[in-house]
Amino acid sequence: MLLSSDDLGFMIEGVFSFKIGDHTLWITTSHICLLIVFLVLVIFSFFAKAALTKGGEVPSGFRNIVEMIVEMLDGMVDNTMGKFAPSFRNYIGTIFIFILFSNISGLLGLRPPTADYGVTFPLGILTFTIVTIQKFRYQKVSGVIKGLCDPWPFWLPINLIGDFAVPISLSLRLFANVLSGTVMMALVYGLLKVIAYAWPAVLHVYFDMFSGAIQTYVFCMLTMTYISSAMETE
Amino acid sequence: MNFTGSGEMFNDAFILGCSxxxxGLAVIAGIGPGVGQGIAAGHAAAAVGRNPGAKGDVTGTMLLGQAVAETTGLYGLLVAMLLMFVHPFKTN
Structure with missing residues (x-):
């Protein structure tokens, strides 16, 4: 039963490489899974748009589902952000659907793209950028400086670390949760290959669907919380 | 398994074993989030018992708090994964 880590298929693998100058760039399984998720979402959005634009007075079939999804996402943003909600519905809804599809793509045999730190860190950076821009827009430069020197001026380094820890902890949380699910499934399929029939489906429901949905919700909730706390002015 | 030949004191097998x-020690970090999430879930259950109407809000708040509390455990997991699969202390 001794297996090396090469037999457990959860590492990111290079598919092909090409050279630009001195650098070798690899197209990995993450890129391909990301592309698949992207294509699925684009096709879904085309169908959704078609369903929303034609339709008569009474919505039916697919249009009901699309309207339900949109209402659910908008309701979530409205509940959390209050009066700031209208300008962030699009962004939050987009990252929600993207992260959700990425997380549950493990069900379809893909390696979830969010189990790659190169995918989640940009998401954290996006949140950080939005938070910083809104902070400067709503609190002005004086307010930002005052917030950084909050109890006393020599607290500045700690407040700076606190600000820069936001994207790192956000992205690491998502990454590590999805990665742990991926590793657990790889261990089950790699080490218990002989008896892995049907029952791993239960683990898939937990690790891919439940954990993935919870982490998606948490990422979006935390993003909204950070953004609205940056926009609040006393 | 060359324990004598290379002349290095810490060879790869030793480093792999220590890693x-x-x-294994790093994932002990999982104890903390386990206790913390249990306490959060217990208090959430008590809150729902006192005020069943607020079940949705309580559940959302509980999940958010639990996810934040989970972070330290995940850092332990990341350290363990790095030690096991990336081999940062390997010499070559």
Missing amino acids: AIGA
Whole structure:
């Protein structure tokens, strides 16, 4: 039963490489899974748009589902952000659907793209950028400086670390949760290959669907919380 | 398994073994989030018992708090994964 880590298929693998100058760039399984998720979402959005634009007075079939999804996402943003909600519905809804599809793509045999730190860190950076821009827009430069020197001026380094820890902890949380699910499934399929029939489906429901949905919700909730706390002015 | 030939004091097998022990120690970090999430869930259950109407809000708040509390455990997991699969202390 001794297996090396090469037999457990959860590492990111290079598919092909090409050279630009001195650098070798690899197209990995993450890129391909990301592309698949992207294509699925684009096709879904085309169908959704078609369903929303034609339709008569009474919505039916697919249009009901699309309207339900949109209402659910908008309701979530409205509940959390209050009066700031209208300008962030699009962004939050987009990252929600993207992260959700990425997380549950493990069900379809893909390696979830969010189990790659190169995918989640940009998401954290996006949140950080939005938070910083809104902070400067709503609190002005004086307010930002005052917030950084909050109890006393020599607290500045700690407040700076606190600000820069936001994207790192956000992205690491998502990454590590999805990665742990991926590793657990790889261990089950790699080490218990002989008896892995049907029952791993239960683990898939937990690790891919439940954990993935919870982490998606948490990422979006935390993003909204950070953004609205940056926009609040006393 | 060359324990004598290379002349290095810490060869690869030794480093791999120590990395595995370190990975095992690192995931002890999972104790903290377990206790913390249990306390959060217990208080959430008590809150729902007192005020069943607020079940949705309580559940959302509980999940958010639990996810934040989970972070330290995940850092332990990351350290363990790095030690096991990336081999940062390997010499070559």
